[in-house]
Amino acid sequence: MIRKSQGLAMLASVPMLVAAAPAGGGNMAVFPLPDTMWPDSAVEIGKAFTLKPGEELMRATVKQSQKLTLLAPVKVSIDKFTDEIAAGEELTAVVAPEATQAKVGGKGLYFCGRDQRGRSGLGAALLGGLGSKFMPIVRFCFIDGDKDGKLDQVFLAGAKDQALQKAIPIDAVAYKTEYLVPRDAGQYLRLRYRKYTPESNKVQLELEVYEDGKKRSFDYMLYNGTGGPLQRQVPYLQTNPRKIPYPVFFNNVMGAIVRVDGVDAEGNARFTIERNFRPTLFRPISIQVRYIYIYI
Numbered sequence: 001m002i003r004k005s006q007g008l009a010m011l012a013s014v015p016m017l018v019a020a021a022p023a024g025g026g027n028m029a030v031f032p033l034p035d036t037m038w039p040d041s042a043v044e045i046g047k048a049f050t051l052k053p054g055e056e057l058m059r060a061t062v063k064q065s066q067k068l069t070l071l072a073p074v075k076v077s078i079d080k081f082t083d084e085i086a087a088g089e090e091l092t093a094v095v096a097p098e099a100t101q102a103k104v105g106g107k108g109l110y111f112c113g114r115d116q117r118g119r120s121g122l123g124a125a126l127l128g129g130l131g132s133k134f135m136p137i138v139r140f141c142f143i144d145g146d147k148d149g150k151l152d153q154v155f156l157a158g159a160k161d162q163a164l165q166k167a168i169p170i171d172a173v174a175y176k177t178e179y180l181v182p183r184d185a186g187q188y189l190r191l192r193y194r195k196y197t198p199e200s201n202k203v204q205l206e207l208e209v210y211e212d213g214k215k216r217s218f219d220y221m222l223y224n225g226t227g228g229p230l231q232r233q234v235p236y237l238q239t240n241p242r243k244i245p246y247p248v249f250f251n252n253v254m255g256a257i258v259r260v261d262g263v264d265a266e267g268n269a270r271f272t273i274e275r276n277f278r279p280t281l282f283r284p285i286s287i288q289v290r291y292i293y294i295y296i
Contacts, residue, residue: 033093036063039277051193060277062187063180066093071174078156106153106167112141133161186213196267205237218284
C-alpha cells in the first residue's frame with residue numbers, strides 16, 4: 001500500500017529534473033511529471049547466482065508519480081481553441097520552468113489536457129509557422145493556485161503571443177489525486193547481463209527501459225534516488241579485469257550495488273546483488289544532433 005506521504009516525498013525531486021530539461025524560450029514550455037522507478041521487493045540481496053549472456057539480473061516496475069482525475073466536467077476556450085473535458089477524465093501532471101511560471105502569472109500545481117491541433121489540414125499547416133501565434137501543438141493547462149483540490153485557473157501552453165500566455169480564472173473544478181499508481185506490465189526497467197568478451201574476459205551489463213513491451217533507446221538516465229544532486233546513469237557498464245581484477249563492484253546503478261565475482265570460459269558470470277534499486281523519479285534522455293551545412 002502506497003501512502004500519500006511516500007508520493008509527496010518522491011515529488012520533492014521534481015525541480016531538479018525540470019532544471020535539467022531544455023529551456024522553453026517563448027513558447028510556454030511544460031514537461032510531463034517524470035515517472036517513478038519502483039524496485040522489485042522479490043530481489044534476493046546477498047545471494048550469489050550465475051547467468052549466461054542475455055539473461056536478466058534485476059528489474060524495477062514503473063509507477064505514475066501523480067495521477068489526477070476530474071470530479072466534475074470543465075469547458076474552456078482561449079482564442080481559436082476550445083476543449084470540453086468530462087468528469088472522470090484524467091489530466092497530465094506537469095512541471096513548469098520558472099520562465100513559464102513568470103509568463104503564466106499563476107503559481108501552484110499544473111495539470112494539462114489533451115493536445116490541441118489545427119482543425120483542418122490548412123490550419124494544422126499554418127499552426128506553428130513563423131507568423132503563427134502558437135506552436136504546432138498546444139494544450140490547456142489548469143492551475144490549482146491555492147492547492148485546495150480545485151482547479152481555478154487555465155492557460156494555453158504553446159502560445160507564443162504574450163497576450164495569450166497569462167492564466168485566466170475559471171469556475172473551480174474539483175479533482176482527486178493519487179500517487180505512485182502502477183503502470184501496465186509493459187513498462188519496466190531492468191539490468192541485463194548483455195555480453196561476454198572472451199579475448200579480454202570482460203563482462204558487459206546494460207540498463208534497459210521498456211515501454212509498451214518495447215525496448216526504448218536512450219543515451220543516459222537522469223534520476224535522483226537519495227535526495228542529493230541529480231545523477232546520470234549510462235546504459236552500458238563494463239568490467240575490465242586487466243585494470244581491476246574480479247570481484248568488481250558497480251556501486252550505484254540507479255541506487256543498486258552489483259558485484260561481479262568472475263566469469264568462466266563459456267561466459268557464465270557470477271553475480272551478487274548487494275543492494276536493490278532505489279525508488280526514484282527518472283527521465284531517459286536521448287541526445288539529438290543536428291548538422292548545419294555551410295556552402296562556401
